[in-house]
Amino acid sequence: MHRVKVRVVEDALDANNTIARANRDDFDRHGVTVLNVMSAPGAGKTTILERVLRDGLGDLRVGVLEGDVQGSLDADRLAHLHIPVTQLNTGNGFGGECHLDANMVRSALPAIPLEDIDLLIVENVGNLVCPAEFRLGEDARIMVASVAEGDDKPGKYPLMFRSCELVVVNKLDLLGHVDFDMDRFDYHLDAVHPGVARMRVSARTGEGLDELREWLTALPDRAAAPAG
Amino acid sequence: MHEFSIASAVVDTAVRHAAGRRVTVVSVRCGRLRQVVPASLAFAFEVLARDTLCDGAVLEQEIVPARLACAACAREWEIELPVFRCPTCGTAAVAVVAGEELEVESIEVSQDEEARCIA
Numbered sequence: 001m002h003r004v005k006v007r008v009v010e011d012a013l014d015a016n017n018t019i020a021r022a023n024r025d026d027f028d029r030h031g032v033t034v035l036n037v038m039s040a041p042g043a044g045k046t047t048i049l050e051r052v053l054r055d056g057l058g059d060l061r062v063g064v065l066e067g068d069v070q071g072s073l074d075a076d077r078l079a080h081l082h083i084p085v086t087q088l089n090t091g092n093g094f095g096g097e098c099h100l101d102a103n104m105v106r107s108a109l110p111a112i113p114l115e116d117i118d119l120l121i122v123e124n125v126g127n128l129v130c131p132a133e134f135r136l137g138e139d140a141r142i143m144v145a146s147v148a149e150g151d152d153k154p155g156k157y158p159l160m161f162r163s164c165e166l167v168v169v170n171k172l173d174l175l176g177h178v179d180f181d182m183d184r185f186d187y188h189l190d191a192v193h194p195g196v197a198r199m200r201v202s203a204r205t206g207e208g209l210d211e212l213r214e215w216l217t218a219l220p221d222r223a224a225a226p227a228g
Numbered sequence: 229m230h231e232f233s234i235a236s237a238v239v240d241t242a243v244r245h246a247a248g249r250r251v252t253v254v255s256v257r258c259g260r261l262r263q264v265v266p267a268s269l270a271f272a273f274e275v276l277a278r279d280t281l282c283d284g285a286v287l288e289q290e291i292v293p294a295r296l297a298c299a300a301c302a303r304e305w306e307i308e309l310p311v312f313r314c315p316t317c318g319t320a321a322v323a324v325v326a327g328e329e330l331e332v333e334s335i336e337v338s339q340d341e342e343a344r345c346i347a
Contacts, residue, residue, distance in 0.1 A: 002339040003252060008245050008332045012237045012256065099233065129263075130230040158310035159263050191311045194320030 016134055019102035023109070023137025030114035033220040034122060036136055038160065039144035040153075041126030044170040046074045047203040048144060048212070049121065053081050057217045063117035065108060067125045069096040074123065086111045090125060099130035102137060118220055128153070132163040139223035146171040148178050151185035158192040165197060168212060172202040231265060234330065235272035239282050241332045246281045253336035255288040259327035261310070266291065285335075294327030 011017065027034050039045050053062055063084040066075040075087040088108045090097035097104070100122065112120065122138065124131045141164040145153060148171055154161040161167065167189060175182070182200070189196065199215070201208030242254045254273070258264045266289050273287045297304045298314035299321040307327075313320050 004249075004337050004339055006245055006335050006337055008241065008334050010241055010245075010332050012234060012241055012330045012332050015237065015240060097233070099230075101233075130233050133230055133233060133262075155310060159261065162312075190320070191313065194312055194322075 020135040020137040033223045034120045034138040036138040036141045038124045038131045043144040043146040061117045065122045067100040101134040128157040132160040142166040147180040154188040167198045169200045231268040232272040249337035251282045251285045255333040257290045257331045259292045259329035260294040261327040295325040296322045
């Protein structure tokens with residue numbers, strides 16, 4: 001049998017990155033800034049979005065793409081906000097992908113009214129590992145870490161904590177009920193992603209959400225500014 | 229758990245480059261910062277390769293150590309733990325030199341089975 005070695009030297013996720021670039025081109029063409037929001041399950045992504053988007057973000061027209069393994073519970077929760085919410089399920093029936101990838105987002109594009117929005121917030125599937133690997137065509141990535149998860153998580157999931165430009169620490173109202181030391185969290189976070197921007201919020205009480213609202217409102221201008 | 233996602237991408241990449249030929253070996257380079265568990269990746273690859281041109285192929289994994297470089301003091305070092313700070317001068321202005329790779333380096337295909345596989 002004749003064997004031949006074929007040199008490949010290609011990023012294993014090259015196919016995903018190519019589609020992500022195509023998504024990005026489409027978003028750019030429509031002037032839409034895209035934010036990828038990631039976290040563990042139950043960290044509070046949907047509740048934060050509910051609270052932050054309830055009163056709008058200034059003049060920004062916002063749309064949400066909800067990624068879930070199954071069902072439309074999260075999209076239903078956002079329905080009363082009267083903004084375009086698109087549900088994207090990664091599975092059919094039982095089980096499904098544990099993350100969004102560029103191709104899934106691409107398949108959802110026809111359902112997203114890109115001409116009617118300025119900012120698309122993509123709520124990724126709750127998972128601290130896989131979503132960090134897959135670019136979707138976004139301009140920025142943030143993650144939500146809740147105090148209930150423990151202060152040691154940055155050291156356990158460095159890939160995720162390194163892949164985002166803002167870490168939102170949620171459920172501040174639970175401090176005192178859980179063993180979470182903010183200094184220790186900051187220490188672990190600075191070890192894996194020194195100096196990354198961070199905010200402390202409680203989606204439940206509303207504490208700190210104004211700062212997040214400002215950050216989101218300014219995002220399109222920041223994304224449009226040349227890097228550096 | 230992301231090994232299945234990565235293995236799926238590896239199989240797709242190998243199949244594309246195989247151009248219809250049966251794949252016997254797939255060589256990948258995984259940087260340590262990608263947090264890939266070699267045994268999990270091997271298992272996921274074996275399962276996902278079934279009924280593709282990679283069915284039964286051997287997955288060779290090269291683990292690339294994580295190396296950082298400090299902009300301030302020009303030191304370069306290897307890390308065992310995810311700590312992105314210079315141990316010499318303490319600055320956080322460090323760059324990843326190696327360890328973020330996730331590449332399909334090469335594949336080995338068997339030529340004479342080409343006809344059978346295409347058929």
